[in-house]
Amino acid sequence: MTSKIKPDVRFPAGDTRNIQFRIQNEDGDDVDLEGVEFTWKLQDTRTRDEVLSLEDEGVSIVNRDNSIGKFEVRLDTTVTSDLMPTDYREVLQVVTEEGDRTTWIGKVLILEDG
Numbered sequence: 001m002t003s004k005i006k007p008d009v010r011f012p013a014g015d016t017r018n019i020q021f022r023i024q025n026e027d028g029d030d031v032d033l034e035g036v037e038f039t040w041k042l043q044d045t046r047t048r049d050e051v052l053s054l055e056d057e058g059v060s061i062v063n064r065d066n067s068i069g070k071f072e073v074r075l076d077t078t079v080t081s082d083l084m085p086t087d088y089r090e091v092l093q094v095v096t097e098e099g100d101r102t103t104w105i106g107k108v109l110i111l112e113d114g
Contacts, residue, residue: 008106008107008108008109009090009106009107009108009109010108010109010110010111011080011109011110011111012110012111012112012113013080013081013082013083013084013085013110013111013112013113014077014080014081014113015077015080016074016075016076016077016080017074017075017080018062018063018072018073018074018075019072019073019074019075019090019108020070020072021070021071021072021073021092022068022069022070023036023069023070023094024069030067030068030069030070031069032066032067032069033064033065033066033069033071033094034066035096035097036066036094036095036096036097037094037095038054038061038071038092038093038094038095039053039054039091039092039093039095040053040054040059040061040073040090040091040092040093041053041054041090041091042088042089042090042091042108043088043089043090043091044088044089045086045087045088045089045107048089051083051088052075052079052083054073056079057078057079058075058076058078058079059073059074059075059076059079060073060074061073061074062074073092080110081113083110084110085110085111085112085113086109086110087107087108087109087110088107088108088109088110089105089106089107089108090105090106090107090108091103091104091105091106092104092106
């Protein structure tokens with residue numbers, strides 16, 4: 001299943017930013033994230049080349065609360081300062097212990113450092 005991440009995220013290059021997520025099922029109930037693995041990446045919108053991912057230093061999962069399905073992806077200033085001001089494609093994938101995989105697609109707009 002692929003879904004859109006809402007709302008789109010916007011911030012200036014060079015800012016530290018925590019991008020917030022809350023995972024809920026079709027009924028709007030929180031999903032317990034115990035045992036869930038995440039992949040997150042930022043891609044060039046045109047080429048789909050990976051620009052950032054959780055594998056990069058300065059990109060991490062923080063403020064994870066498994067019981068209510070919440071977590072944040074933290075982008076440190078060290079990684080955002082190298083981003084060009086443009087739209088990027090955001091991809092979050094969640095994989096359960098059973099191997100079920102859900103992917104969300106969103107947009108991150110990097111503004112000029114200002």
